[in-house]
Amino acid sequence: MQIDDSRPIWAQLVDEFRRRIVAGEWAAGARVPSVRELALDLGVNPNTVQKALGEIDRLGLTATERTAGRFVTADESAVAGGRAALAEATADRFAAEARGIGMSLAEAADLLSRRWALHDDAPDATASREKPERKAP
Amino acid sequence: MNTPLAIEVTGLTKSYRGRTALDGLDLRLAPGQIVGLMGDNGSGKTTLLKILAGVLAEWEGSVRVAGHAPGPESKATVSFLPDASFLPDAHRPADSIDLYARFFDDFDPSRARSMVEFFGLPWDRTLKEMSKGMREKLQISLAMSRRARVYLLDEPISGVDPASRDVILRGILSNFDDDALLLISTHLIQDVEQIVDSVLFLRAGSVLLHGGADELRAEHGMSLDALFRKVYTS
């Protein structure tokens, strides 16, 4: 994960954790790695991780059980909702930029279907939902 | 929850033969965070750390570290890592670990040994035979293996190659006790950007800026490094 120092880091972590959940990297119902593990992994301050995880809890994507720890929600609709939110944000960015350079919807859709195949090595969310243990390359 | 402050400084003034190093400095730092202490040369960073560590006397004002004025009680729970090498040249890593174990009750030798392994330091080489980066790693292993309430690290990554800096910061992060206060002074802000909770900018002996890292990023729309440059060239 590339961290942009010019924006609040906790917000970027929220995006990253959300992405991991909807992409299935953090499988539904699975345990979320500890604050310390994540902090070391990402090279960031544990308090920042804590804050981001708190936000993910608030978004309903994870839940903390007092003794057992923090788990990704098994609630499919919550995850789907998260996916939808992220996808919408991505689509909004694309639409705004594409329209900004004067593209039409047809041109944009055509462009998208041509470029889609180039990202075969990206984590495939469909496959992950069927095989929760598969890790992203 | 009302946790006592880890560091409480009021009106701290220190002069060296006419030159003022710290000018009525006020500071309140709660535990459970990593604070970046930044400033140009002559800002008073090292002077502040030395006073907090109890190795520099003759100052005015009020200083309380881990609940005590700098003295034996504070030293028992404050881990200070100075800028330069402070161990005997003839020591091998195990000798330094033994030294720390002898004098500090809160020292954890097994943690120190793991860190020496983590850094890949040679057990059979003396400090004199080691490179600067290796000496720094050993000293950090010792400083971070004390279960202290306050850690004062003076330029732990300066003069060390970039690859080692990463490893050292990782070592620091992984051995940081969550309830402690870690105060890191550095001029390599980019390197510590992601691990600090808050920053303290010093200039000419007083606090120029003090705030949470993310809050400052949101407020100014730039990295701490960029903010530092902006603030210090104004």
Next chain:
Amino acid sequence: MIGTLIAQDFRATRKSLVAVVGIALLVVAVSLTMTALRVPVIGQIGLVVGIIAAVMLTLVVLGLLVENYWRTMYGREGYFTMVVPVRGRTLFFAKVVYGLTVAVVGAALSALGLVGAAVAFALSQRQEPLEFLRTGLGMVEPWMAWFAAAALLLQIAYLVVVGAGIMSIGAQGRFNHLGFGAPVLGAVLVYLVMQVVTFAAIMVVPFGVVMVGPDAGSLVPRGMLNEFIAVLGDDPATGSTQPPNVLGLGFVFTSAALIALMAWWGARAVDRHTSLR
């Protein structure tokens, strides 16, 4: 903690001390052997070298102690010493106790070396060494021997405590820009002042020892001032000049006072004025 500190000092200086003492004793042994074996020319030189080496042993040991004190308290190793959770005065006293112990041992070895020189000299003159020693000791009044031993111990205590005190005072914030030069200047100053003070004490303080005559060795409440004036103002017409027969011992009080002062001041300097650079 004092025990740990002293043990640490021993650990840190053990190798150097052993090396220095070993070399000195070796030189003493070899040169005195030359003397005892009556080797021409080298034997006579050997006696001088042996005596010098025996005396140098203590001086070098003291030098080592000074170096260790300065390096571990105010050199870069000071950054370890000064964060150890003890009061400054505890550090000071631990180092002084260690210094005194090592210095006394060194002085004892030096004394042994000098005895060895006497033995070697006796052998070189084809005299029986034990007889020689006995005769020599016979010339010395018992009180003089005790006096000499006490004076030596006082001198050692003086050097160690005053030395440590001067170094710690010189390392205070307002002097430490001079580095080691500050204690050097301090030592010169103390020396000059003590020369004057000691002289005055010997003259004026009413505490002396009779040196000659039937009550030699007895302590009397007299300083040397009268004797001194008498010697100065001696009229050749009234008879022969009498050498002073009372040795003023006032310097014992002034030395002890300085030792106490430096102990207090040095400990205070470490406690309240430590300013590592």
